[in-house]
Amino acid sequence: MRSLSPDEAELWARVASTIRPLSRDKFEIKPAGRLQEIVSTPRPAAPTPGSTPARPAPVPFDRKTLDGSWDKKLRGGTVEPDRVLDLHGMNLDRAWIAIDRTLEQAIARGDRVILLVTGHHRPGEPPVQRGKIRAAVHDWLAASRHSGRIAAVRGAHRRHGGGGSLYLILKR
Numbered sequence: 603m604r605s606l607s608p609d610e611a612e613l614w615a616r617v618a619s620t621i622r623p624l625s626r627d628k629f630e631i632k633p634a635g636r637l638q639e640i641v642s643t644p645r646p647a648a649p650t651p652g653s654t655p656a657r658p659a660p661v662p663f664d665r666k667t668l669d670g671s672w673d674k675k676l677r678g679g680t681v682e683p684d685r686v687l688d689l690h691g692m693n694l695d696r697a698w699i700a701i702d703r704t705l706e707q708a709i710a711r712g713d714r715v716i717l718l719v720t721g722h723h724r725p726g727e728p729p730v731q732r733g734k735i736r737a738a739v740h741d742w743l744a745a746s747r748h749s750g751r752i753a754a755v756r757g758a759h760r761r762h763g764g765g766g767s768l769y770l771i772l773k774r
């Protein structure tokens with residue numbers, strides 16, 4: 603992109619001075635030599651008829667709220683899972699298929715709590731050869747075709763595997 607010649611810059615400055623903003627957003631004028639630069643705060647575009655409105659960013663499952671009694675039961679380990687899925691010994695592809703299949707079956711049966719045994723987090727600098735499934739689970743669940751049916755994901759109580767397991771709480 604080339605810069606404007608002095609004559610073009612002067613002409614542009616005269617044209618720009620006659621322009622009135624269409625939006626009601628606040629703006630400030632910053633002097634830039636002979637030209638003035640108008641900086642405006644961007645306004646989200648209004649949806650056009652027939653277009654789908656932008657979706658808000660999803661709330662991570664571990665941040666979704668449950669009522670106090672649910673969280674108390676989960677922390678105390680008094681919840682008995684309706685279904686248990688142990689991912690030990692699986693590769694990433696098999697684990698993803700198993701999670702998808704288990705969610706489908708649990709939703710069809712009306713189960714409420716799934717215990718997902720992933721294995722403990724393996725500390726260390728990448729590339730960590732173990733713990734890949736554990737690292738991918740939250741992203742998989744968010745991208746899953748069943749994500750709308752998952753109410754929350756919580757770390758499991760020690761009696762259900764502690765840091766190596768997760769509770770998936772499904773919506774009714």
